[in-house]
Amino acid sequence: MGRLLTIMQRLRDPQHGCEWDVAQTFDSIAPYTIEEAYEVADAIARRDMAEIKDELGDLLLQVVFHAQIAEDIGAFDFKDVVTSISDKMERRHPHIFGDAGHSGHHLWEQIKADERRAKAANGALDGVALGLPALLRAEKLQKRAARTGFDWPDEEGPRAKIDEELREIEDAGPDTLAEEFGDLLFAVVNWARHRGIDPEAALRTANGKFERRFAAMEAEAGEAFAALDLDSKEALWQRVKHRDG
Template sequence: MSTAPLSLDRLAGIMAALRHKEHGCPWDLAQDFDTIAPYTIEEAYEVAEAIALRDMAELKKELGDLLFQVVFHSRMAEEAGHFALADVVTALCEKMERRHPHIFGDGTRAADAVAQKDEWERIKAAERAAAGAPERPVSALDGVATALPALMRAEKLQARAARVGFEWPDVSGVRAKLEEELAEFDAATDDTHRAEEMGDVLFVAANLARRHGIDPEAALRAGNAKFERRFRAMEALAGTAFPTLLLAEQEAYWQQVKAAERGLPAAG
């Protein structure tokens, strides 16, 4: 473990040098909030990937890259006269203290993690209500970022709706709704209608995952990884002939790979 002092000032100084109008880096000077935002999202996903791989050396690097994104945005905001990195850190500290009154306030502790999460959401809702504009009514769905991945956003929208009672009493209602949406997809008569109904199918599928305590975004990432692993294994077994095989022959390789993963004998 490093014993070097934590210095955000050094990092902020590096960013300031990169953005110096006369002596800075041409690439860094050419950037703005819109051009940097995709890199910020990418770095967050690379952090998640390092965590999934349990690669601590990579996680340290990716967390640094993500932190640099915060510094980059803060520097551009400071140049425009909006706020500086110190303001970001101060606002974060104040928010964490405000949302943890059991630690920094009266000391009243929640019964468990679930109750504490409910209290966190109650405080967030109060903050959103306090910040609401008269011309824009406060909604339970406020604060769910539109830039989130679609499955993740679906789960968060449904969780918010559930907190104000808009929820089937048991998971059987969600399952029935999924079957209803699949039937509507089958009955669609044109591409536009089919796309709309597929959106409904995916939205309800995300709700079904949520009701079972499954993170739909993480589940799909795992499904993607499993498919990629098995497909690459099929290609390795079949060699260069794989693209020319009949579907039934490719399926046989797929079943062979699945059996090998599960430690079962391949069908002969």
């Protein structure tokens, strides 16, 4: 860890460092941080241990990069980051590191809620990061609202909401169509949550399945694929889908 911190310090050195690294800010690095987190998730999905190792390293570098930027402006340093998360983990696990009973694991959400109140949050939805992918953020917003009792009692409510949103899309004009589609996606996320499904992971799996099957279509048809009419492409898709299971 010390070696990595030293490398980043040298890269960020104003006189002798890398020009690109010196020019970076929290804002410019944030998209890379998000990208690296998704590359870790992709490597995990593929169960590629070598890639998981490499991608975790890339993600760790992002943490070190942000910490060095903060140190450069006198805000905090990497040690402060480690201390903060260590304190948090001990605080949120009183049944392991404190004197709470072994069943104290149920205190996790209560402790998190107490911490949010201590930060003088304005409402239950405060603190859900704006930079999250929209699908994931929708789920987190719904979970936060559900903790206040604002939630359907069962899955029938969100399922009926999907039908309602579909009707509103049919009736929408050009100025409201995009908004209504957003409402539909939000409702689908809500239904998935009630069914115990992670919508972000489900969509990631669907993306991967589409990529795999489309590539199989291209491989089977060869150079003639683009010239096939839609009916021929659909027939090819069904064959590929049947083989793919």
